[in-house]
């Protein structure tokens with residue numbers, strides 16, 4: 763990650779933490795294990811449940827944007843699994859290449 767990109771990601775994390783502080787509490791604070799489901803150990807149900815909780819979270823958009831940009835490798839962030847976030851990054855990267863070419 764370039765220094766510039768790292769700075770942007772750090773700013774997004776700071777903004778996310780600030781938003782969480784402003785709203786007081788977010789659903790994942792009370793159920794941290796559900797947001798890091800383990801495959802084959804009730805993980806699928808935990809994933810569904812975590813996504814449902816995220817859908818009601820007041821900081822969903824900031825959380826999602828941060829996790830995508832930070833390339834968070836595990837856990838449910840902003841209602842998305844690591845695979846879903848990877849697909850979004852790939853789509854964004856392909857769209858950028860289509861617009862600007864390989865720079």
Ligand code: SF4
Pocket residue numbers: 788789790791797815816817819820821822823825826838839840841
């Ligand atoms: S959107 Fe982010 S902060 Fe909100 S519950 Fe989901 S993981 Fe937690």
